[in-house]
Amino acid sequence: MKVLLANPPWLKKGYYGVRAGSRWPHFENEHSCYVPYPFFLGYSTALLLERGHEAVLLDACASREDYETFYRRVLAETPEVVLLEVSTISIANDLLVARELRRRLGRNIRLGFAGLHSFMYTPAFLEGHPDLDFILIGEYELPLLGYIEALSGRGTFGQVPGLIVRHRGKILATPRGSNLHELDLLPWPCRDQVDLHLYNDTPGGIPSPSLQLWSSRGCPFGCIFCAWPQIIYGERRYRSRDPHKVVDELEAVVSRYSMASFYFDDDTFNIGRPRVLALCEELLRRGLTIPWAAMCRADLMDAELLERLAGAGLRAVKYGVENATQTILDGSGKRLDLDHLRSVVASTKAAGILTHLTFMFGLPGETYDSARRTIDLALELDPYTLQFTIATPFPGSDYHAFLEQRGLLVSRDHQRYDGFHSAVIRTESLGPEELMDLLAEANHRWRRHLHRRAVAAPDQHYDVDCSLIVVNHNGAEVLPRCLGSLVEQTHPCREILLIDNGSTDGSAEAAAAQFPEVKVLRFPSNRGYSRAVNIGIRCAKGKYLGLINNDASLEPHWLEVILGRFSREPETGLIASRILYATRPELINSAGDGVLASGYVYQRGNHCRDDEDYDQAREVLGACGAALAVRAHLFNDIGTFDETFGMYLDDIDFSLRARLWGYRCIYEPRALVYHVGSHTTGSFYNNTNVFYIAKNNVNLIIKNFPRELLRRRWPSILLHFFRQQGYHTLRSGHGLAYSKGLLRGLLESGTMLTRRRHILGGKRIEYTELYTELDRCAADYEGFRRHRQPLWLSGRRKPQHEDSGHEHG
Incomplete structure (x- = not known):
């Protein structure tokens, strides 16, 4: 019998749904990359296959596919049984999917639900939804197998525990059975029918692709808000696997799919000290040295255990804290000792393990004071990452019953049961609007804390x-001339790195001989500017980094001025220089970079006279890569240059990412630089630089422009590209190169969309700040454009601002 198991699509504008595999189904921002593996679906698929049935696993949430694509995929499989995993918050969406599947597949297939929705665990739900044939209650691998076996004539529906089914014109319901105690009797979950690279849960930034797996199920603690123990398992029993068999699975899957890390997404991984230690010993014995992370309970940790875990490769943990008031924790069943928590978090950090902490607002007894103490505790503990939410009352949980009994549940619209984005509860002291205000305040204070931490941390x-x-x-x-100007800097404490990109003219050898204080790193071929400069960044030992083009020369006090600006303004991440044309030093090459809402990139002041208009320091969007100064820790925080760019516009891409993540760029007029421009590529416009400018302009927009900006400005974006295509076709003579660049940019859009989720999902400023910045860029551009010098005065064949020609090596 052919069975199709699916995590059906669940989408809304600007978001994607996280359902199967999540203990708390919710919507994620479209730019996020968090996707859990659907364990119950995966185990059920593997079990059916093991017992000789044909089984297909589809995860439309992970692939973010639209509804029509999903329906077509289901129809193409021609299944006899379809099981959808559903949830309370998504149930309205899931019922619509079921109705459409029934319409397309007809009455000959069996269609059923399973998952985190306690309201469907009654015969009345099935009776009220004629599109459905069966419901599976709770942990459903064994009930599903029993149902399929009964359909195949190997048993009866009455023998299957936890089943509600239409049978002979009536609805038959059997009580929930016992959960499987020996977890290792289950086959490993099915992974070869899904793209494992789509699944991402990487606490502490453990590397991707990362394998998600379970070494146990259940949790014996009594949290009233936790859904799976109360609704899915229906019990507080803890069940664990044999550590050797867990490592068998790890070893095989990591090797087969080339995983770079793994994450134990157990309900509570660190229950049972002997078992945890045995697992660590087995990892070490087999040489599984890749980094890993785990979901843990803080008060089950101690310094000795943490050291053992770190020695076995543990790099990050998730701890649920929830609240900073002991009486609230005790009253909600969490019973976490806050003093012990502080000690454990300190010991975790001392062991070199990064922490992700979770907090929620709205538990019984919550007040303004208790909520603000929670925010204060979160900042005091200073985790690597954290999560603030509003408490979500899952129907079927003790928390939901508590709220109903006291009249504190303010909405029964299950689509709003998403603690990231709405409050459906109140407390005796706080209404839903006040809880949402506290959530916004918490996230705002955390973003500011992150920024201060990034600025202050790396001093030593x-x-x-x-x-x-x-x-x-x-x-x-x-x-x-370039290296000579660096050697002659008045500030003595510096190092100079020359990254040679496969030169064939003897320039690297000559530099090594003429400037022995310069460290030279040579590549046998040209690796592109972005990759080469990134290697230099990784090799550098300075607190601040200056990225200088080989055709730029600095005034002797440049470094002194730059370091002075950084020391006075700790929140400044980047500094833009006052760059003049080397051949016409009375003209500005760049006084900072900007970008318009159309995607057009420009260099501020380009071809304007160097006069008092450019004598004042001011904030700009970005810095020209000809002479760019950056705090070194910023690269650790937001990443280095995007190597897909190769050359051109990688500097404004980096600057825009820095701005989105909360860093300011300051134009420093006293940091004087002379720039030849276009030396490496040979002429101002040629097929190479026009190709890269076009390609990277597309990449820049796809990576960094929010959806709302794209929606509002798409006509001007298209007009910008048409104008540039026309310019290069009719004037520069490189129209074909520009067209090829646009096409390559579109072909790279998949890669850019993946990076976009990381960049925009991690932003630390509101989009309104970005829009204000772009408006300022527009006014700035119109202002200096009126004062630009004619071409015959500048002595250059083409104006550099035309098409954003940033010069890179």
Whole structure:
């Protein structure tokens, strides 16, 4: 018998649904990348296959596919039975999916539900929804197998525990049975029918792709708000697997699918100290040294256990804290000792393990004071990452019953049962609007805390004040002047790194001989500017980094001025220089970079006279890569240059990412630089730089522009590309290169969309701040454009601002 098991699509504008595999189904921002593996579906599929049935697993939430695509995939499989995993918050969506599947598949197939929705665990639910044939209650691997066996003539429906089914014109219901105690009797969950790279739960930034697995099920603790023990398992029993068999699974799956890390998504991983230690020993014995993370309970940890776990590769843990008031924790069944929590978090950090902490507002007894103490505790504990939510009352939980009895449940619209985005509860002291205000305040204070931490943390580990990094490719004519200006800087504490990108003109050898204080790293071929500069960034030892083009030269006080600005303004992440044309120093090359809402990138002041208009320091969106200064820790926080860009616009891409993550860029007029421009690529416009400008302009927009901005400005974005295509076709003579660049950018959109989720999902400013920044860029651009010098005065064949020609090595 052919069975199709599915996590059906669940979408709304700007969000995607997280359902199967989640203990708390909810919507994630479209730019997020969190996707849990659907364990119950995966185990059920594997069990059916093991027992000789044909089984197909579809996860439309992980693939984010639309409804029509999902329906077509189901029809193409021609199943005899379809099981959908559903949830309370998504039930309205799930019933619509079931109705459409019934319409398309007809009455000959069996269609059923399973999952986290206690209201369907009664015959009345099945009676009220004629599109459905059966319901599975709770943990459903064995009930599903029993149902399929009964359909195949190997048993009866009455023998299947936890089943509600239409049978001979009536509805038959059997009581929930005992959960499987010996978990290792189940086959490993099915992983070869889904794309494992879609699943992402990486606490502490453990590397991707990351395998998710279970070593146990259940939790003996009494939290009134926790859904799975009360609704899915229907009990507080803890069941664990044999550590050796867990590592058997790890070893096989990590090897087969080339996983870079793994995560134990148990309800509570660290119950049973001997078992946890045995698992650590087995990992070490087999040489499984890749990093891993786990969902744990803080008061079951101690310093010794943490050291053993860290020695076995544990790099991050999730701890549920929930609240900073002991009476609230005790009253909600959490019973976490807060003093012990502080000690454990400190010991976790001391062991080199990163922490992700979760907090919620609205538990019984919550007040303004208790909520603000929770925020204060979160900042005091200073985890690597955290999560704030409103408590969600899952129907069937003790928490839901408590609220109903006291009249504190303010909505029965299950689509709103998402603690990230709405409050459906109140407390004796706080209404739903006040709880949402507290959630917003908590997230705002956390973003500010993150920014201050990033700025303040790295003061101690640097060997030198500043590392100056130059990427070179065949720069024999210009490199000596560049390096000479770096060597002559008045600030002494610095290192100079020359990254040579496969030069064939002897420039690297000449530099090594003429400037022995310069460290030279040579590549046999040209790896592109972005990759080369990233290697320089990783090799640098300075607290601050200066990224300098090989055809740029600095005034002797440049570094002194830059370091002075950084020391006075700890929240400044980047500094833009006052860059003049080397051949016409009375003209500005760049006084900072900007981008318009159309996607057009420009260099502020380009081809304007160098006068008092550019004498004042001010905030700008970005810095030109010809001479860019950055705090070194910023690269650890937001990442390095995007190597997909290769060259051109990678500097504004980096600057825009930094702004979205809360860092300011300041134009420093006293940081004076002279720039030749376009030396490496040979002429101002050629097929190479036009291709990369077009490609990377597409990448820049896809990666960094929020959906609302794209929706509002798509006509001007298209017009921008049409204008540029026309310019390069009719004037520069490189129209074909521009077209090829646009096409390549579109082909790279899949990669950019993945990075977009990370960048916009991790933003630390409101979009209104970004829109204000873009409006300022527009006014700035219109202002300086009126004062730009004519081409015959500048002595250049084409104006650099046309098409955003940023110069890179």
